[in-house]
Amino acid sequence: MIYRYVPSLTALRTFESSARHMSFTKAAEELNVTQSAVSRQIRQLEDELGIRLFERVRQRLVLTEAGASYVLEVRKGLDQLKAATLNLLAYQGVGGELLLACLPTFGSRWLIPRLGRFTSQHPEINVNLVTRIEAFNFESEDIDAAIYFGDSNWPGTISDKLMGEEMIPVCSPNIFNDRQEIKKPEDLRHHTLLQLRSRPYAWQEWLKSKDTHDINPAAGPKFEQFHMIINAALTGLGVALLPAFLIKEELSQGLLVQLFEDSVRGRNAYYLVYPENKRGLPRLQTFRRWLLREASRHEMNYSPQSNNKLQNHPDI
DSSP states (O other): OGGGGSOOHHHHHHHHHHHHHTOHHHHHHHHTSOHHHHHHHHHHHHHHHTSOOEEEETTEEEEOHHHHHHHHHHHHHHHHHHHHHHHHHHTTSSOEEEEEEEOHHHIIIIIHHHHHHHHHHOTTEEEEEEEOSSOOOTTTSOOSEEEEEEOSOOTTEEEEEEEOOEEEEEEOGGGGTTSOOOSSGGGGGGSOEEEETTOTTHHHHHHHHTTOOSSOTTOSOEESSHHHHHHHHHTTSOEEEEEGGGGHHHHHTTSSEESSSOOEEOSOEEEEEEEGGGTTOHHHHHHHHHHHHHHHHHHHHOOOOSSOBGGGOTTO
C-alpha cells in the first residue's frame, strides 16, 4: 500500500518544528517533549526515508539539501490538514468566517450598504470580501462562494438567482453643451459610447432592441469596471449604458440623467454560486438565506428612476 511511504504525523510535526527552529531543544519545548525524544523521532524518520535531513556544521544544526526541499512540502501538507480540520469543524456550528468573491461595483454599491443588517443579525459570522472581475476556479482557490453576473451554467456549483438588471443609457447634463441633443436612439451616432470590457455586446443588444442598426456599437473607449464608466459619464466623456440600480444616487441628485423613458432588461442576471461540496456549510446557508431575502426585496421594491429624464432636466 502507498501509506507505507507516509511517515507518522508525529514524526512530520517534529521534523517541521526542528527545521523551523533549527534546534532540537526549541522544538522539544514547542512540542512539550524531551530533546532526546525529538532526536529519536528525527533519527527514526531519516532511517525510514533512507535520507539524511539534518547535519551538523560547526556545531550548528542545518538542513541538508534534501531536507530543505522536503520541509517545504511537509509544511504544505500540514497546513492543508489544518485547513481541512477547521473546515470540518465549521459544520458543527453557524459561526466562523465566510470568504465571498464579489464584483467590485456591485459589492460597493449594493452589497456593502446592506451588509450591516446581516452583521447585526448574525454577529457570529464574519463575511470577508474579495473583488473579482475575472472568472475563477473553486477547486484551486479558497473561496466559499461568489456573486457573479452571467447565466447559471457553472459546472460543479449550485447557483441561486439574485436579480436581473434594467439597463439604461445615461450621461452628464454637461455633455450637451455645444453638442447635438439626444431625442431618439439614432441621435447617439453623434456621441461617444462608453464600453465595458466584460460586456462587449451590451450596446449592440440595446441598440437592436431599439431597432437602431446604423451605429457602431463597439466604438468608444473601453473600461474594466462599472465604477470607471460611471466616473467617465459623470465627467462628460460620453454616454454610458448602466444598470439603473447601481446609479440610483447619481440619478436622484441629477448628476446623471436617463436619456429615454424605458429601460431594457438584460438576459443575464446576478447569481450566488458555491461549490456543491459546501452546500452543507451552516454559515454559508445562513448568508444565502439572508441574501436571497435582500435580493427579493430589491426586485419587488426597486424601479428605475422616472423623474430624471433628459427632456425634463432644468439645465437642458
